[in-house]
Amino acid sequence: MDFEFSAEQVAIRDTIRELVQDRVSPRAAEIDQTGEYPKDIEKLFADNGILGIPFPEEYGGISGSSVTICMGIEEIAKACASSSLILAVQALGSYPILVAGSEEQKKRLCPPLASGEKVAAYALSEPDSGSDAAAMKTFAKKHGHEYVLNGTKQFITHGSIAGTLVVFAQTDPGADHRGISAFVLERETSPWSVEKLEHKLGIRGSPTAQIVFQDVKVPAANRLGEEGAGFKIALAVLDRSRPGIGAQALGIAEGAFDYAFNYVKERKQFGQPIASFQGIQFMLADMATQIEAARHLVYRAATKADVKAPDLTKVAAMAKLFASDMAMRVTTDCVQLLGGYGYISDYPVERMMRDAKITQIYEGTNQIQRVVIARALLR
Amino acid sequence: MDLELAPEHASFRAGVHELAQGAVQPLAAEVDRDHRFPQEAIDAAAQSGLLGVLIPRRYGGAGLDALAFAICVEELAQACASTAVIVDVHTSVGTEPILLFGDDDQKSRWLPRLATGELLGAFALTEPASGSDAASLTTTARRNGDGYVLNGTKVFITNIGHAGLYVVFARTGPDEKAAGVTAFLVPADARGVRVGQVFHKMGLHGSPTGELILEDVSVPAANRLGAEGQGFTVAMRALDSGRIGISGQALGIGQAAVDETRALMRDRGHDQGDDFTLADMATRVESARLLAYQAAWLCSRGLPFTRQASMSKLHCTDTTMQVALDALQIAGTEGAASGSPLERHVRDAKALQIYEGSNQVQRIVIARDLLRAG
Numbered sequence: 001m002d003f004e005f006s007a008e009q010v011a012i013r014d015t016i017r018e019l020v021q022d023r024v025s026p027r028a029a030e031i032d033q034t035g036e037y038p039k040d041i042e043k044l045f046a047d048n049g050i051l052g053i054p055f056p057e058e059y060g061g062i063s064g065s066s067v068t069i070c071m072g073i074e075e076i077a078k079a080c081a082s083s084s085l086i087l088a089v090q091a092l093g094s095y096p097i098l099v100a101g102s103e104e105q106k107k108r109l110c111p112p113l114a115s116g117e118k119v120a121a122y123a124l125s126e127p128d129s130g131s132d133a134a135a136m137k138t139f140a141k142k143h144g145h146e147y148v149l150n151g152t153k154q155f156i157t158h159g160s161i162a163g164t165l166v167v168f169a170q171t172d173p174g175a176d177h178r179g180i181s182a183f184v185l186e187r188e189t190s191p192w193s194v195e196k197l198e199h200k201l202g203i204r205g206s207p208t209a210q211i212v213f214q215d216v217k218v219p220a221a222n223r224l225g226e227e228g229a230g231f232k233i234a235l236a237v238l239d240r241s242r243p244g245i246g247a248q249a250l251g252i253a254e255g256a257f258d259y260a261f262n263y264v265k266e267r268k269q270f271g272q273p274i275a276s277f278q279g280i281q282f283m284l285a286d287m288a289t290q291i292e293a294a295r296h297l298v299y300r301a302a303t304k305a306d307v308k309a310p311d312l313t314k315v316a317a318m319a320k321l322f323a324s325d326m327a328m329r330v331t332t333d334c335v336q337l338l339g340g341y342g343y344i345s346d347y348p349v350e351r352m353m354r355d356a357k358i359t360q361i362y363e364g365t366n367q368i369q370r371v372v373i374a375r376a377l378l379r
Numbered sequence: 380m381d382l383e384l385a386p387e388h389a390s391f392r393a394g395v396h397e398l399a400q401g402a403v404q405p406l407a408a409e410v411d412r413d414h415r416f417p418q419e420a421i422d423a424a425a426q427s428g429l430l431g432v433l434i435p436r437r438y439g440g441a442g443l444d445a446l447a448f449a450i451c452v453e454e455l456a457q458a459c460a461s462t463a464v465i466v467d468v469h470t471s472v473g474t475e476p477i478l479l480f481g482d483d484d485q486k487s488r489w490l491p492r493l494a495t496g497e498l499l500g501a502f503a504l505t506e507p508a509s510g511s512d513a514a515s516l517t518t519t520a521r522r523n524g525d526g527y528v529l530n531g532t533k534v535f536i537t538n539i540g541h542a543g544l545y546v547v548f549a550r551t552g553p554d555e556k557a558a559g560v561t562a563f564l565v566p567a568d569a570r571g572v573r574v575g576q577v578f579h580k581m582g583l584h585g586s587p588t589g590e591l592i593l594e595d596v597s598v599p600a601a602n603r604l605g606a607e608g609q610g611f612t613v614a615m616r617a618l619d620s621g622r623i624g625i626s627g628q629a630l631g632i633g634q635a636a637v638d639e640t641r642a643l644m645r646d647r648g649h650d651q652g653d654d655f656t657l658a659d660m661a662t663r664v665e666s667a668r669l670l671a672y673q674a675a676w677l678c679s680r681g682l683p684f685t686r687q688a689s690m691s692k693l694h695c696t697d698t699t700m701q702v703a704l705d706a707l708q709i710a711g712t713e714g715a716a717s718g719s720p721l722e723r724h725v726r727d728a729k730a731l732q733i734y735e736g737s738n739q740v741q742r743i744v745i746a747r748d749l750l751r752a753g
Contacts, residue, residue, distance in 0.1 A: 033579075130711055155712045199412065201707075201715045201722035208716075269512035279739050328704060335581075335729055339510050339737055340535040343581050343730055344588075350581035350729075357707060357725065358715055365711050367652050 009068050012053070016075045019048060020083075028080035031205035032351045035198070037161060038205055041083045046116020054091035055098070060111035064098070066240060066305035070247035070298060077251025078258070081355035082205030084251060086119075088244045089158045089206075092363075093120025095237040096166045096182055100225040109164065109184055118163030123153040123211055124234055130154075130365075133168070133234060134177035138213060140169035145220050147171070147183065149190075149213040155362070159209035160194040163187045167213070168234055171227045180230035184222040192216055202354035235313075240305045241363055242316040246298040246323035249359040253291050253327040256352040260334035263341075274337075283337065287330045294323040314376035321369035324359035331356040382669070384450075391447050395454040398427050404458035410585035411461070411723050416541055417585045420462040421496065424455070431494030432470055433478065438490035444679035445620060449627035449671055456631025457638075460727035461585030463631055467624035468537040469493070472617045472735070473500020476546050476562060480605040480613050489544060489564065498543030502621075503533040503565075503591050504614050511740050513548075514557040514611055518593065520549035527551070527603065529563065529596040532575065535734070539589035540574045543567050547593070548614055551607045560610035564602040571596035582726030619685050620678055621735045622692035626671035629695035629731050633664040636699075636706035636724050643710055653709050660702045667695040686748040693741040696731035703728040 005013070023044055031038050045051050053072050055061020063069070069091050077084035090113060097109050112118040129135040138151025149169055159165065165185040172179030185192065194209040225233055261284065264275040274280050301319035304312045331353035335342035342349050360366045384392065402423035410417045424430060432448050434440025441447075448470060456463035474493045477485055492498040509516040518531025529549050536545070545565045552559035565572060575590025605613050637660050644653060674691040677684035703724040707714045714721040732738045 125712070130713075155716075197716055199716075199718075201725065268508070269510060269515070271512075271515075274511075279742060332700065332704075332729065336732055336737065336739075339733055340505070343733055345579040345581070353729065354581065354726070357704070357722075358712075360708055361711050361715060366708065367650075370652060 005067070005071070009065070009071060012063070012068060013071045013075060015048065016050060016072050019044065019050075020076055020079050024076060024083050025079040028083070029345070029348060029351065031080060031082050033345065035204040037207050038083060038086075041080075042086050042116065042119065045086055050087060051090050051116035052114040053087065054094050055110050055114040059098075059106050060114035062114075066243055066302040067299060070243055070302045073244050073247040074251040074254070074298075077248045078255035080205070081248060081252050081352070082203050084248050085157060085203060085206040088241070088248055089122070090116075090120050091244055092122045092237065092241045093158070093162065093164060093166055095240050096122070096224055096233050097184060099236050099240070100182065100229065100233045101184075105184070105222070105224065113164060119158055119161050120164045120166070121156055121158040121162035122237070123156045123159060123165055123167045125153060125155050127152060127154045127210075134180070134231065136168065136170060136180065138167065138169040139173065140171050140181060140183060140218070142171070142220070147218045147220060147223065149183070149185075149216040149218060151213050153211040153213075155197070156209050156211050157206055157362070159192075159211045160196050160207045165192065165211075166224070168230045171230075175228065177231040178228050180234070181227045182224040182230040182233045183218045184224060185216065185218055186222070190216050190218050190222075201357055202351070203358050238363060239312050239316045242320040242369075243298055243301040243305055245359055245363050246294065246301065246319035249320075249323040249327035249356065250291065250294050250298050252352050252356050252359070253287075253294070253323075253330040256331045256334035256349050256356075257287055257291060259347075259349055260337040260342075264337050280337065283333055287333055290326045290330060294319075294326045297322050311376070314373055317364070317369040317372040317376075320359075320363065321366050321373070324356070324366060327356040327359055328353075388446055388450060391443065392450045392454060394427070395429065395451050396457075398423060398429070399454045399458035403455060403462050407459035407461075407585075408718065408720065408723070410459060411582075412584075414579075414584040416587060417459060417462045417465070420459060421465060421499075424462070424466055425496030428494075429455075429466060430469060430496040430499075433475060434490050434494040435478075438486060439494035440490065444675070445623050446672060446675040446679055448620075449623050449630075449675045452624045452627035453631040453634070456628040457635045458631075459585065460628060460632050460724075461583050463628045464583060464586045464730075465499070465538060465541075467621070467628055468502060469500040469542075471621040471624045472502035473538065473542070473544070473546060475620055476502075476604055476613050476617045477564070479616060480562070480609070484601065485564065485604065493544065499538055499541050501536055501538040501542035501545045502617065503536050503545045503547045505535045506532060507534050511737060513614060514560065515555070516548060516550060516560065518547070518549040520551045520561060520563060522551070523597065526597055526599040527563065529565065529571075529593045529598065531593050533591040533593070535578075535588055536591045537586060537588055537734075539577060539587050539591060541587060545572075545591060546604065546613075546617070547591075548610050551610075554608070557611035558608050560614070561607045562604040562610040562613040563598055564604055565593070565596060565598055569596050569598065581729060582723065583730050618735055619688045622688040622741075623671065623675050623678060625731055625735050626667070626674065626688075626691040626695040629692075629699040629728070630664065630668050630671060632724050632728050632731075633660075633667065633695075633699040633702045636702050636721065637661050637664055639720060640706045640709050656705050656709060660705050663698045663702060667691075667698040670694050686745055689736070689741040689744040689748075692735065693738050693745070696728070696738060699728045700732055
């Protein structure tokens with residue numbers, strides 16, 4: 001089995017790589033230090049069609065392939081994990097529409113997302129419902145042709161800047177996870193209020209919000225699938241988005257490794273480059289091996305998402321688990337290779353280490369990935 | 380074999396614990412957020428005599444041993460890792476060289492002021508091009524009449540800008556390696572001593588780290604610590620016991636992470652996966668503590684302890700990095716958000732694998748000791 005990327009995919013990757021080097025990389029440290037959302041990078045991605053990658057052409061996009069999405073996320077994350085979420089969350093917030101939307105909904109809702117005119121977000125977690133999504137307390141009550149939403153969502157990436165928000169809410173509170181439905185909220189007609197969460201460990205340029213719904217009205221035409229189908233949709237979406245988090249972790253690790261690798265070849269101690277010491281060489285060998293293994297698992301999972309393979313759930317969880325654990329180890333070791341310089345903000349690797357941690361936590365903690373994998377194995 | 384703390388150590392621990400939880404811990408989050416020096420915490424530590432733990436009573440110190448020192452740093456780090464490293468560097472590498480290598484005049488002159496905290500100590504060995512390879516340092520000390528003139532730039536100096544006295548290592552002889560290095564006591568207010576860049580770090584935000592620039596700094600010969608050419612020995616011996624302090628710092632952060640995780644899991648509920656992780660975390664911290672106390676015990680008795688100090692520093696700091704990451708993983712997103720000490724522990728813990736000899740240097744020291752003939 002080989003990952004032969006198509007000529008078109010390689011062309012997209014090369015375009016992104018160049019844009020990232022020229023425009024994203026020089027901004028990454030500042031984005032982290034100020035903790036401000038890089039609107040300029042969002043515009044750059046929109047102008048260059050990068051935000052259209054998650055969408056097939058008939059909905060205004062350029063691809064729709066999970067493999068291509070992962071290639072894009074990986075390239076951006078090499079330089080700036082916060083910026084990579086601009087693509088990753090555009091995909092995450094759009095998958096529910098692409099997976100479960102009617103033809104009318106896709107035609108209506110996708111083009112402004114594909115063009116980058118609107119930012120998408122995905123609201124599943126709540127203050128008391130993180131790993132246990134079925135315990136959610138956001139309710140949607142039907143009144144004629146619309147639903148009225150009340151509740152609070154927590155840790156919603158891009159929730160504060162999104163124009164389109166997919167929300168999961170209970171429509172039949174007695175029915176447990178079978179009572180969850182999915183809705184698409186458009187900000188102009190269904191405004192929600194937000195509170196930005198500050199001072200995160202990492203991905204500081206990616207705004208994370210608490211979202212409050214107080215009698216927010218949503219047209220019934222914006223319900224995705226049937227009432228009660230929400231939980232299934234949420235899981236199907238996560239199957240597709242998890243390879244993307246794996247790709248983000250992979251990119252972060254590669255970015256840190258490339259920097260540390262160049263550093264150890266140049267840094268001299270005891271009269272020679274520290275890369276000439278076997279202790280350092282063994283670290284390099286382990287890191288490169290782990291990165292390579294993660295790359296294959298990530299693209300294998302993305303390929304399975306594209307062909308809708310029956311074991312996608314398991315392999316997507318494996319890719320997210322393995323790549324994020326790998327990224328945490330590799331970035332921690334990259335800081336180590338730079339010594340004191342690794343620990344200060346004048347060098348990028350400490351940011352990459354801080355950014356890596358969240359990949360083990362969001363879109364299902366790695367404990368949840370293990371639960372998912374074990375359940376698939378024991379079925 | 381007795382693995383119980385002696386009553387005096389146990390009561391010392393209880394005293395430091397009370398101070399740390401009462402006066403230090405409440406500042407920790409703010410000190411981290413605002414990148415500010417925890418002056419109140421250091422003042423409280425000074426008033427309780429914690430800045431003179433290792434200094435003999437006749438010089439105004441507490442006259443305690445290496446184990447008490449490790450316990451002191453451990454308890455402080457459980458509350459605030461920044462405060463702990465400030466006290467640690469002051470007490471060990473900032474003061475011990477005078478205790479171990481100073482003459483009577485130097486001891487009488489400097490130790491009482493260091494014991495009370497009137498002067499904060501610091502240790503200036505590392506240079507931009509001389510980190511793990513400390514013997515290659517290029518700062519010079521040129522003989523000039525009765526004294527020396529120092530020139531050079533030191534980097535990654537803990538307590539920068541707040542220290543009153545720096546132990547500075549400079550080259551006096553033509554020998555380009557260890558044999559040409561000499562130690563000096565350089566007061567912060569000496570003419571030509573300047574603070575360069577103060578770094579923005581990943582963690583330990585309350586502990587200032589930066590460059591010490593020496594431009595034609597004149598010091599009298601009375602400020603030379605030990606003989607000319609003895610400096611590298613001074614540095615290595617100071618770092619041996621410094622590593623016991625860093626071990627204590629690691630244990631404090633690790634224990635805090637374990638305790639916070641226990642509280643969180645009791646409160647939130649827990650599955651077996653997290654139970655196993657917690658069990659591993661606590662087991663690792665416990666084993667690391669025994670190794671650290673063994674190194675401190677050897678040091679206190681005047682027995683060889685270089686290998687054990689390096690093993691302790693390596694194992695305690697690697698353990699704490701892993702434990703801090705595991706604790707954050709169990710906490711999940713709320714642990715990574717503002718106000719949680721768990722994300723701070725991760726950022727603080729990483730420094731420990733790097734400073735006072737990176738863990739690569741510890742492995743070199745351990746392997747060299749193991750493979751030595753005889």
